Amino acid sequence: MEERWILLGLYEMEGIGKKSISKLIEGGHLLQEMFLYDEGDWIAAGMRRDQAARLAKCFDVNWVESRRQHVYDRGIEVITYLDSNYPILMKETPQPPWIMYARGDIQLLHQPSIAMVGTRMPTVYGRKVAEKLAEQLSQAGLTVVSGLARGIDRVCHESVLRANGKTIAVFGTGIDCCVYPPENRGLAEQIAEKGLLLSEYPLGTKARQGLFPERNRIIAGLTLGTLVVEADVRSGSLITADAALEAGRDVFAVPGPITSPKSRGAHNLIRQGAKMVTCADDLLEEYRLDLQNVEQLPYNRERSPEKLDLAERSWFPKVERTADENRVIVLLEQEELTVDQLIDRLGWDFGHLHSVLLSLIIKKQIRQLPGTKYARV
Known part of the structure; x- marks a missing residue:
């Protein structure tokens, strides 16, 4: 059995999270050998007793095949950390997902992209700016990545679709039937047809506290940079900006009226060094040369940016x-x-x-x- 499917089966085992899998892999335990483990072996591998008991009882070839069939029957593609088509930029982040579930055009994961995020309750100004920038950036060849949330996220996805551009929606739930918020279910179907839906959470995972901030690292990790359109000082968008910084990516922010609380978070980012964006060209000028030569983008480099000479890292601004x-x-x-x-x-x-x-x-x-x-x- 292929290791990618064994990894999927392990990932979908109840009570076995990302940290447990990291412990097993980093401990040198081979996926193919895990079918032979008894409870004592799992405990020796660092699993808790309840985890070890569950794995010893349920983790076998039949379980793995049932999980593979489960996603296949629902038309979902699985991308594992072991796959050659795993997004390079995502792999270079501090916490790359072991598994990602996808519906739509997975080739978009290997195209130049930018994250656009913002408040769930935007002003008229914020909506207009997000709509215009999303349209212009997509027409320039960038895939726009966002989180399918209310407000700025939705505006960006819709604007890109109207412009016949490409967009990726990263879920904080499973991508099969748990669209959140529910009113964006129709938009999600449009994105599945013309773009890509993506999630690290197993099918059937419903919305709960903590999942959405966690998924923000994927929005940031897939992209060359993150553009914060409109955000207050406590906006979840700033979590995405922090994730971008942690991954070594660019952070951009749109200035707003100084009297608007909805712009305070963006203004703080600009004050701290994020590049101010007042038009699409402010952002595009950082990547224009690479967009004209996609083969030279970090998505398509054989070496990771961290292993390159600073002089070679032409997608980073001086x-x-x-x-x-x-x-x-x-x-x-x-x-x-x-x-x-x-x-x-x-x-x-x-x-x-x-x-x-x-x-x-x-x-x-x-x-x-x-x-x-x-x-x-």
Whole structure:
């Protein structure tokens, strides 16, 4: 049996989550051998007793075949981390999904794309801006990726479809029958026919707290950058922007009226170094050369961006740094440092340091490591 299907069967086993699978794979356990494991073997592999008991009882060839047939019967395509057609940019993120379920044109996963996100309750201004930018970006050759939520997400998907462009909707539920919000069910069907529906959650997964913020990392991870159209300071869109930064991607933001609370989150991003977008060309100029030569996009490179010389990373914009940013760069070029170590060496307060670090992350000059450490890119 193919390993990709064994991985699917393991992924869909009740009580076995992404972290459990990571523990098994990183522990050197071979998928083909897992059919032979008894309860003791599963415990030795790091599973809890309840997980081990369930796996020993249910995880076999018949279970895996039943899960494969389940998705096949519903016309769903499965993309696993082991597949050659797994999106390269997604694989390079800190938490790539082990499994993704898809309906529609999966080739869009390998085309240049941009994420567009924003508030679920946009102003008239926000709607008009989102509609116009989505149309222009799609006509320029970018696939627009969003989350099928109310508000800005929906406006962007609809605008792209009207312009005969391509769009991807990333679900925070299963993609078979659990469209959320329900009023977007018709829009989801249109996207399935002309674009792509995508989710990391097994079929039948219903909406619940925590799933939507988690899926935002996929919206950001699939794309060259994330454009925040309209967002308050507590908007979920800022989670997508944070995920983009964590993945080393560009962050853009649309300015709005200074009297509008709906623009405060976007204004904060701009203040911290995100590129301001007032028209499609503000964003397109960062990628225009690569869009004219799709073979040179990071989607189609054999090497990952992190392994490339900075001079080769032509899809990243050139940036200027402040004096304080240069002081941080000098320290991080020598070694990886924690926040506390940086405060000790620089003599700054936490607020100022955090602002400088965030700006450098946005400019792709440094990256955050586990344990609040920072390193030079």
